[in-house]
Each structure stands twice: as C-alpha cells, then as structure tokens.
Amino acid sequence: MAASSGVNGESLPKCARIESLNKVTVVIGAQWGDEGKGKLVDMLAQTADVVCRCQGGNNAGHTVVVGDKKYDFHLLPSGILQPNCTSVIGNGVVINLPNFFDEIRKTEEKGLVGCMDRLVVSSQAHLVFDFHQKADGLHEESRGNKSLGTTKKGIGPAYSSKATRNGLRVGDLVGDFGVFTDRFRNLAQYYMQRYPTLDIEVETEIERYQELRNKIKPVVVDTVTFMNKALQNPSKRILVEGANATMLDIDFGTYPMVTSSNCTVGGVCTGLGIPPRNIGDVYGVVKAYTTRIGSGSFPTEFDEALDNEIRTKGAEFGVTTGRPRRCGWLDVVMLRYAHMINGFSAVILTKLDVLDELPEIKIGIAYLKDGKTLGYIPSCQNEFVDLKVEYITMPGWQTNISGVRNFADLPVNAQSYVRKVEELIGVPVKWIGVGQSRDSVIQLF
Known part of the structure; x- marks a missing residue:
C-alpha cells in the first residue's frame, strides 16, 4: 500500500476508500x-430483508388489505406482514409502549403470530407517555377554533420533551430502572406544573413501566449499528417506510398545521443513522x-357535494382517528414541490379507481395571487388567503377499472390522465x- 507524508513528515498508510454498495429504498407520501x-410498502417488502420506520409515532395510519383481512398499522412497519423480513423502529420514532403492545396484540389476533420475533426497536427512540x-x-383545547387538528396522540409533546x-x-x-424512575418523576412533575389540571398517578405509572420494561427489553438494540451492518451487506434489501x-x-x-417530525427524505438519515450516500x-x-x-x-378542495361523493367512494376516513378527510382535485404545484425536496425516482398513483364515475377531472397546475402566478409554495398560512388555482380539465373515463392489471x-x-x-x-x-x-396494482415498468 502506498504511503503519504504526515504532518511531521512521517509516513502514513494510504487507505483505500471503502464504498458501501448497498442503497436503501424509501417510500414517502407526497x-x-x-x-x-x-400498499406500496407491503408490495416492496415481499422482496425486502429489512423494513424500517424512521420518524413519527402512532399518529400514523397505514392500511394493508390481504384477502379478507384488513391490517391497520400505526407504529409497526407495514413490512411486519412478511415472515422473512426484519422490521425496525428507528431512533427518530416516538413510541407509546401501551399502544405499541396493543397494536401487536390486535395484529396477532388476525393470525399474524410472532411479530416480536421479527422486530427490533431502537434504544434511542423516545417514549410517549400518557401525560x-x-x-x-x-x-x-386551549387553541379553541384555531386548533391544529392533531391526533392527540402525544407526538408533539414527546418531540418537545426530546428537544428540551x-x-x-x-x-x-x-437500563438502570432507578435512574429511569427518578427522571420519570421529574418529567411528570414538569408536566403537572405546566398543566395544573393534569393529574398523573406517578407511582402507578412507574409500576406499569416496570412491567413494560420486561416486555420490550428482548427486542431493544442499537439500531444505528444494526442498520449500518445491514448496509455493509450488498445482498440485503432495505426498505424505509415514511x-x-x-x-x-x-x-x-x-x-403550523403539520406534524412534529421530518417526513421528507432527510428524516431517513436522522431517524435511522444512515449516511446520505446510501439513499437509493x-x-x-x-x-x-x-x-x-x-x-x-x-387550495384545490372540492365543493361540498363532490367532497361527500369522493369521501364516500374512497372511504376517506382517518385510519388513526376515524375523522373524515377533506377531498379535492390533484394539486401538481404541491407535487412538484414534494419532488423538489425528495427527488422522487418514480411515483405510485393510488386510488385511480375512485375517479371512475366522474365525467370530467380537474388538475390544479398553478397558484395565482392577485392575478399573477405564484412561483413557490406559500410558507405562511396567511399567504394562502385569496389564493386562486389555475386548472386544466380532462375527460373522465366513466368505466370501472378495479379489475384492470x-x-x-x-x-x-x-391512460391520458396518468400520462x-x-x-x-x-x-x-x-405503479397505479x-x-x-x-x-x-398496475405496474408500468
């Protein structure tokens, strides 16, 4: 091996750069x-060795339908359905352990046994407590009519505790349960001082977490090391579920009508501890x-009649909360912005069949403010006031496409709509x- 000169003239070995050939595949909502x-994660996980969650908590809701069974996942990666795939809950996730074990119980009651056998949880993931x-x-409640519409799952407060x-x-x-107990008491006291109406049964909670400690301990690992070891094996197929x-x-x-984590591609690196060069x-x-x-x-929200029609046809109700979703036309201004941030390799266009009965379909192609095209996505809510949308209109197909492959x-x-x-x-x-x-699913290439 060739040598080079060090700071004092001594010879230093010239190390060859070791390239990790493995790349993770990432699925992100646009x-x-x-x-x-x-749906996409379940499909890709069928050939994956590792599938990971990198951020968020049980405010997420991912649905997979297999035969006559419908699985709703909130903390578990959707890849848990695959028996030969290891599921990873990374350091960027915040975990409510009672809900976590309840989700495992409900999933196993549907016949998917042994979830814990193919699951690892990061020792660095933060805990979401009931308080x-x-x-x-x-x-x-304190925001009144200016509420953000959170899921009230404690995600924001847990990330706040992480930041403070x-x-x-x-x-x-x-680890040391005595240290945990002292810190838990301090954190509970902090929340009771901040929210005077909040009553926390501290000793009861400590007893509960002593039991939860024994249940979670077998699957807790340093997932940063786990992930980087997997990356050193070029044959390992790794999937990240945003x-x-x-x-x-x-x-x-x-x-501020957002969640409390980075759901874009940067959150993959910070939420799993993997290098950017390993993003595929x-x-x-x-x-x-x-x-x-x-x-x-x-900006592209439907009128009330069409909103109700599409919500009913598309079963647009939240997986986590059951709340009705607001519906609107496709907004490509938003999608171009999402592509700008994430650098999509390709997309899956879902629920195309929900549009089957419409005689015509609109696509929002530009935002207009004071009659001029806005060349960016507004960063403040007040910038959306009086915002108009420029649309193009395409003919519908008014044919049932659910059986097309x-x-x-x-x-x-x-076809024209997709193109x-x-x-x-x-x-x-x-994919469609x-x-x-x-x-x-229809696969195009």
Whole structure:
C-alpha cells in the first residue's frame, strides 16, 4: 500500500476508500398523508430483508388489505406482514409502549403470530407517555377554533420533551430502572406544573413501566449499528417506510398545521443513522386526487357535494382517528414541490379507481395571487388567503377499472390522465393503484 507524508513528515498508510454498495429504498407520501403508503410498502417488502420506520409515532395510519383481512398499522412497519423480513423502529420514532403492545396484540389476533420475533426497536427512540397525550389534548383545547387538528396522540409533546432534553428513551427504560424512575418523576412533575389540571398517578405509572420494561427489553438494540451492518451487506434489501407526508413535514409542510417530525427524505438519515450516500430510489406515493385531515389551507378542495361523493367512494376516513378527510382535485404545484425536496425516482398513483364515475377531472397546475402566478409554495398560512388555482380539465373515463392489471387495458382517458400527471410532475408513474387489496396494482415498468 502506498504511503503519504504526515504532518511531521512521517509516513502514513494510504487507505483505500471503502464504498458501501448497498442503497436503501424509501417510500414517502407526497401530499398531506393518507396516500396509500402501506400498499406500496407491503408490495416492496415481499422482496425486502429489512423494513424500517424512521420518524413519527402512532399518529400514523397505514392500511394493508390481504384477502379478507384488513391490517391497520400505526407504529409497526407495514413490512411486519412478511415472515422473512426484519422490521425496525428507528431512533427518530416516538413510541407509546401501551399502544405499541396493543397494536401487536390486535395484529396477532388476525393470525399474524410472532411479530416480536421479527422486530427490533431502537434504544434511542423516545417514549410517549400518557401525560404527553393528555397534554396534547389540553393544548388543542386551549387553541379553541384555531386548533391544529392533531391526533392527540402525544407526538408533539414527546418531540418537545426530546428537544428540551428532559425526555426519556427506550434505552433509559431498559437500563438502570432507578435512574429511569427518578427522571420519570421529574418529567411528570414538569408536566403537572405546566398543566395544573393534569393529574398523573406517578407511582402507578412507574409500576406499569416496570412491567413494560420486561416486555420490550428482548427486542431493544442499537439500531444505528444494526442498520449500518445491514448496509455493509450488498445482498440485503432495505426498505424505509415514511410516515405522514411531505406537506406535513415540520420544516417544509403547511406550518403550523403539520406534524412534529421530518417526513421528507432527510428524516431517513436522522431517524435511522444512515449516511446520505446510501439513499437509493425514493418513491413518492400520490393519491389520484388530494385529501387532508384537520384544519389548514387546501387550495384545490372540492365543493361540498363532490367532497361527500369522493369521501364516500374512497372511504376517506382517518385510519388513526376515524375523522373524515377533506377531498379535492390533484394539486401538481404541491407535487412538484414534494419532488423538489425528495427527488422522487418514480411515483405510485393510488386510488385511480375512485375517479371512475366522474365525467370530467380537474388538475390544479398553478397558484395565482392577485392575478399573477405564484412561483413557490406559500410558507405562511396567511399567504394562502385569496389564493386562486389555475386548472386544466380532462375527460373522465366513466368505466370501472378495479379489475384492470395492465396499463394498455385502461380506458384511453384514464391512460391520458396518468400520462398528464407524469408530464406535469416530471416524474414517471411506475405503479397505479386501482383497489384496496394488495394485488390491485398496475405496474408500468
């Protein structure tokens, strides 16, 4: 091996740079969530060795339909359905352990046994306590008619504890329990002082977490080391399942009506501890129309009649909360912005079949303010006031496409809609979802 000169003239070995050939595949929502990420993750996980959650908590809701069984996942990666795939809950996730074990119980009751046998949880993931959830609800109530529409699952308060450095992590729980107990008491006291109406049964909670400690301990690992070891094996196929979506990202979304984590591609690196150079294909999940839950701007929102029609046809109710989703036309201004941030390799266009009965379909192609095209996504809610949308209108196909499995067999107008979406976003459509079940997919390439 050749040598080079050090700072004092001594010879130093010239080390060859070791390239990790492995790349992770990432699935990210391109809108306000509920795009159908679970469907794509389930499909890709069938050939994956590792599938990971990197951010968010049980405010996420991913649905996978297998035969006559419907699985709703909130903390568990959707890849848990695959028996030969290891599921990872990374350091960027916040975990409510009672809800976590309840989700495992409900999943196993549907016949998917042995979930814990193929699951690892990061020792660095922060814990969501019941008082985080209660504080979330109290905070929402205090906003009155200006509430953000959170799920009240305690996600924001848990990330707040993380940021103020008084939070507790999974590793704290499974480590020295005496230290955990002292820190838990301090954190509970902090919340009771901040929220005078909040009553926390501290000693009862400590007893409960001593039991939860024994249940979670067998699957707790240093997932940073786990992931990087997997990356050193080029044959390992690694999939990352993003929760929430681009327009709910704490930095890039429609702030403040957003979630409390980074749901864009950067959250993959910080939420799993993997290098940026190991990011491979990034697939955006795009619903064939647009939905969002809760308050906040929605430039392409339907009128009330069409809103009710599409909500009913598309079963647009939140997986986590059951709340009705607001519905609107596809917004490609938003999608181009999502592509700008995430760099999509391709997209899956889901729920195309929900548009089957419409005689014509609109696509929002530009935002207008004071009669002029706005060349960016507004960063403040007040910038959306009096915002107009420029649309193009395309003919519908008014044909049931749920049984179609080849692109060439789609009605011409449906094909045209897909191709127009590709053209407007500047990203190829690789898959099309035409129904709920895992096999209701058209693959284009």
